[in-house]
Amino acid sequence: MLKVTSQELFKVTRTQAPKIKFKGGFMEKQLLKDLASGLIGELTHLHPKKAVKGLSPAIARKKPINLDHSCWDLLHHTVFWQDILLKNLEGEFMDWYPPHNKNWPSDEDLNDDDNFTGLLDKFNKNLEIAATKLENINLLDRIKIGKPLPPNVTYFRILLVFLQHTSYHLGQLVTTRKLLGDWK
Numbered sequence: 001m002l003k004v005t006s007q008e009l010f011k012v013t014r015t016q017a018p019k020i021k022f023k024g025g026f027m028e029k030q031l032l033k034d035l036a037s038g039l040i041g042e043l044t045h046l047h048p049k050k051a052v053k054g055l056s057p058a059i060a061r062k063k064p065i066n067l068d069h070s071c072w073d074l075l076h077h078t079v080f081w082q083d084i085l086l087k088n089l090e091g092e093f094m095d096w097y098p099p100h101n102k103n104w105p106s107d108e109d110l111n112d113d114d115n116f117t118g119l120l121d122k123f124n125k126n127l128e129i130a131a132t133k134l135e136n137i138n139l140l141d142r143i144k145i146g147k148p149l150p151p152n153v154t155y156f157r158i159l160l161v162f163l164q165h166t167s168y169h170l171g172q173l174v175t176t177r178k179l180l181g182d183w184k
Contacts (some may be wrong), residue, residue, distance in 0.1 A: 031156065032139065035139075036134050039163065045167055048170055055177065057117070059180055059182045061110055062180055067176060069172070072110060072119070073104055073105060075169075076104060076119060077103055077169060078165065078169040079122050080102065080103055083122075083126070085158055085162045086129055088145040089130075089137070089155060091143060093144055093145065096145075140154050145158065
């Protein structure tokens with residue numbers, strides 16, 4: 001049995017990683033398939049669109065006792081970062097430390113039901129855009145994404161962050177809905 005320590009495993013440097021080639025091969029096809037299945041919650045959680053299905057603006061505004069965020073807050077935050085990550089995938093160099101007040105909805109946003117409807121539409125559209133991106137990229141190509149992060153990361157890493165961040169906050173959103181009695 002081959003034993004490899006974690007230190008040995010992580011000795012691969014950023015300069016060595018691009019030497020790995022599997023464009024069009026089984027490995028890349030499997031990674032693309034796995035990322036695509038993550039966008040619909042396969043094997044990890046429910047379909048993201050189901051997490052927000054039937055969520056009304058009135059319920060979305062409510063914060064359960066002892067929780068910091070409402071469903072609206074969580075969805076806004078998720079979409080905000082999805083937008084940044086999708087812009088990164090387009091090659092835009094983004095500031096990953098925007099003002100805190102843009103990361104969460106304003107009181108003004110929360111007062112207009114149409115803003116919530118637009119937010120739901122944007123969330124669903126971002127999932128579709130991310131799926132389309134999978135069809136047109138080489139996962140190991142490196143891109144510059146923004147300061148103060150490492151200057152070059154792979155498309156794979158950006159898509160993985162997109163999936164992980166969306167999944168994490170959808171778990172919070174569903175839990176919040178359950179606490180509010182709005183989950184079947």
